[in-house]
Amino acid sequence: MIRRALDLIGQYFILMRKVFVKxxxxxxxxxxxWSEMEKLxxxxxxxxxxxxxxxxxxxxxxxxxxxxxxxxxxxxxxxxARDSILLEFSSTMVAxxxxxxxxxxxxxxxxxxxxxxxxxAMEIMGVNSANYLILPKVxxxxxxxxFLTILSMFIGIFGGGFIVAVTQVIRPADFIQGIQIFFIPxxxxxxxxxxxxxxxxxxxxxxxxxYYARGGSLxxxxxxxxxxxxxxxxxxxFNLILTQLMLx
Amino acid sequence: MIEVKNLCKSFGEKAVLDNxxxxxxxxxxxxxxxQSGSGKTVLLKSIVGLLDITSGEIWYDTLRFDQLNFKEKxxxxxQIGMLFQGSALFDFATVEQNVMFPLEMFSEMNEAxxxxxxxxCLKRVNILNSNDLFPSEISxxxxxxxxxxxxxxxxxxxxxxxxxxxxxxPRTSILIDNLIQEITEEYQMTTIINTHDMNSVMEIGSNxxxxxxGQKWWEGNKDEIIHADNKELNDFVFASQMARTLKKYVTx
Numbered sequence: 391m392i393r394r395a396l397d398l399i400g401q402y403f404i405l406m407r408k409v410f411v412k413x414x415x416x417x418x419x420x421x422x423x424w425s426e427m428e429k430l431x432x433x434x435x436x437x438x439x440x441x442x443x444x445x446x447x448x449x450x451x452x453x454x455x456x457x458x459x460x461x462x463x464x465x466x467x468x469x470x471a472r473d474s475i476l477l478e479f480s481s482t483m484v485a486x487x488x489x490x491x492x493x494x495x496x497x498x499x500x501x502x503x504x505x506x507x508x509x510x511a512m513e514i515m516g517v518n519s520a521n522y523l524i525l526p527k528v529x530x531x532x533x534x535x536x537f538l539t540i541l542s543m544f545i546g547i548f549g550g551g552f553i554v555a556v557t558q559v560i561r562p563a564d565f566i567q568g569i570q571i572f573f574i575p576x577x578x579x580x581x582x583x584x585x586x587x588x589x590x591x592x593x594x595x596x597x598x599x600x601y602y603a604r605g606g607s608l609x610x611x612x613x614x615x616x617x618x619x620x621x622x623x624x625x626x627x628f629n630l631i632l633t634q635l636m637l638x
Numbered sequence: 639m640i641e642v643k644n645l646c647k648s649f650g651e652k653a654v655l656d657n658x659x660x661x662x663x664x665x666x667x668x669x670x671x672x673q674s675g676s677g678k679t680v681l682l683k684s685i686v687g688l689l690d691i692t693s694g695e696i697w698y699d700t701l702r703f704d705q706l707n708f709k710e711k712x713x714x715x716x717q718i719g720m721l722f723q724g725s726a727l728f729d730f731a732t733v734e735q736n737v738m739f740p741l742e743m744f745s746e747m748n749e750a751x752x753x754x755x756x757x758x759c760l761k762r763v764n765i766l767n768s769n770d771l772f773p774s775e776i777s778x779x780x781x782x783x784x785x786x787x788x789x790x791x792x793x794x795x796x797x798x799x800x801x802x803x804x805x806x807x808p809r810t811s812i813l814i815d816n817l818i819q820e821i822t823e824e825y826q827m828t829t830i831i832n833t834h835d836m837n838s839v840m841e842i843g844s845n846x847x848x849x850x851x852g853q854k855w856w857e858g859n860k861d862e863i864i865h866a867d868n869k870e871l872n873d874f875v876f877a878s879q880m881a882r883t884l885k886k887y888v889t890x
Binding site: 414415418502503506507508510511513514515516517518 | 686688712713715716718720722723724726727728729739740742743744798
């Protein structure tokens, strides 16, 4: 099993060496990056917005329900909800959601191209297929996903404010005070840096699984599932590493 | 011309190709025939460099292909066109974009010139008014023809076809065969076709190599194949009762 894991890691880095080279035609590459931003990024806005809104609301409600100590000021509920969203939800949770949505898309797209010989066709033409297919996705995600994180931060906090206004679990003024007090701008930077790293993971790992897919459609499906599992594990692992490096 | 000398290919312990030597001539349709699993696809993929060979030599005219580095192979590959068994058209692109793809990647033409060349190639393979359709929207025969158009877009010196007739009806198969032969003669390409379709063999086989259990078992042309007395070849070519009766009739 260790040998298999080392083989996979080695294969992954060999693929990355093929991916990160200068594209054959810069004009075509930029066109692809733009199209991938639309395909992987713009189409994720809705799901990120919906999930962020509801999760922001739930985080606020749960925080309010657990704040039973009368000595603690109520605005702390807003503060805790804000920091939970900034530090963890809008980067890690959104990345896990994108790993499912974007990751399966990438793995199945590239996997299907592999088993239908489209990648071989590119190689025969002299195209560096890894670079042509994977690099635009990586660049597009790394550039675009931090915007999804920022959007998620705003919508999450808005969701918290909305539920406070509807349920009156605390006074809206307390919530507003809470989301403004003791604000540490570095938390936003931290969230964005995490998302940049996670974006790299959720594009390269599924691309790797897709690129080396073998067999038929069942195998492509299996590759897609494996890629999501592996991406999720690496997101959580790097979440820990980055938190240790940046916050502690 | 393409030449392979003493080519061997193994997967682990299993030898798939054993000491194959052959010449594939320019301006001719060179056929590799053999049963499923005989090693003909491995031979074709080894020649184009999709598989690394175990030993032997592969020559593209005066260039020893198997000894070239990645960059040098890339340069040779720009002179190669390949037609895959399943066409391998890009799902993400329309018919026209598929044919324009190699032109945009490797030529210095602007978009209008690429489009013009793509349309010329599509017209050459009789694909008209389908430019904006996606591969999934056209028939299998049309897909093959689009794949041929894409393969010849850059005026390649070498054309490889892996079972060009698989999944096609006999009539469309003959059309595809004749198209490949016409293009080969017109552009003086070195064409290698991998097939087990006997209609193709009899129609366009100007130079035929029969692979049996990973070895070159027989070599000749479509006229010679009828009179060949090689048992394994006859068992393969004249497998059906009808073919055997025909052979008897012809050889009489």
